[in-house]
Amino acid sequence: MFSPNPVFIPGPTNIPEAIRKACDVPTLDHRSAAFGRLYRPAVAGVRRVLRMDEGEVFLFPSTGTGGWEAAVTNTLCPGDTVLAARFGMFSQRWIDLCQRHGLNVQVIEAPWGEGAPIGAIEGALRADIGGTIRAVLATHNETATGVRSDIAGLRAAMDRAGHGAMLFVDGVSSIASMPFDMAGWGVDIAVAGSQKGFMLPPGLAILGVSPKALAAMDSATLPRAFFDFRDMARACAAGGYPYTPAVGLIAGLSRSIEMLEDEGLDAVYARHYRLAEGVRRAVTAWGLRPCAATADLQSDTVTAVVVPEGANGSDLVKLAADKYGVAFGVGLGEVAGRVFRIGHLGMLTDVMVLSGLATAEMCMADLGWTIRLGSGVAAAQDYYRGSTGIVQQAAA
Ligand SMILES: *Cc1c(COP(=O)(O)O)cnc(C)c1O
DSSP states (O other): OOOSSOOBSSSSOOOOHHHHHHHOOOOOOTTSHHHHHHHHHHHHHHHHHHTOSSSEEEEEESOHHHHHHHHHHTTOOTTOEEEEEEOSHHHHHHHHHHHHTTOEEEEEEOOBTBOOOHHHHHHHHHHOTTOOEEEEEEESEETTTTEEOOHHHHHHHHHHHTOOOEEEEEOTTTTTTSOOOTTTTTOSEEEEETTSTTOOOSOEEEEEEOHHHHHHTTTOOSOOSTTOHHHHHHHHHTTOOSSOOOHHHHHHHHHHHHHHHHHOHHHHHHHHHHHHHHHHHHHHHTTOEESSSSGGGBOSSEEEEEOOTTOOHHHHHHHHHHHHOOOBEEOOGGGTTTEEEEEOOSSOOHHHHHHHHHHHHHHHHHTTOSOOTTHHHHHHHHHHHHOOSOOOOOOO
């Protein structure tokens, strides 16, 4: 049932043995002091990963989607306007979630393969003389297209426009894998999940919340119960939790952060860049191209590979799973069939990535696509051999 091969989906990611073991904890009374001893280091670690200097961290038993919901329901009122760009399946799904909550979403359309259109966002904020836009939503890393947006640039544009909207960032597929600077970028809510850069099983929504967003919760009237920050803040201040916490995942989160910091966060980010660059060179050697429109947009955690005319990316994904026991990501939404996705985040080494590239090549050959076996692998090998200075952390 379980393949011994690593997965190459952009989440959930491969789980290091040490983290799997750390999640395996006996039953613990979450109303006892023992829970606080487990919880506090996890929260402190998240603060360091997000680079927060003030505000609160909340860990909900949920996923990234729940994190989106928590962000908007705790800070906004029905009918409030939020500004969001749509340029992939994940930015689309956050917009949809807001609409289902009765928010007025001012949507800026951008081509799939582009990032958050900073100029258009700045223009919309400047045009909002009355200041009705309460929050700007940004998907830092659009996992459907493999596009990274410039959040620092977005913050600068918001400042230039002199607009006081909050900035909410979906960092589910970037946080703990690509540089993220909540304080430096003036992010009001950052959303992450356990199953991507943190290398944990799915089941935790991880949020960093700024003082400005915390202040908004007093006037917010969108209904919320399970995700109410006020309950969480009150319980956590007393060393507890408003309901039963995901104790195993919280224990695993501390171990995950320990591993990330042992390697060094900058080294983790550099490793993701290197792994991604090898994949990009392989894609070029195959005569294909990433979905990301320009090099500066290319994500270091996932590459969406545009397939040859007439081919279907989902065929490759199905064949890889059925014949070789290897998981790649299918194309989603507008790019369904037109791309397949190689996830390269979390616990991965050069050697693991090479195995994924080799498998993709076998599938392309099996499907009759024009491919010379070994061409992409060789391009990645050349790059990995030649890019020195980074010691690969033992994964287990
Ligand atoms: C994975 C992901 C999510 C959330 O997905 P869940 O399945 O709810 O954890 C949200 N945004 C992005 C960019 C993602 O990659």
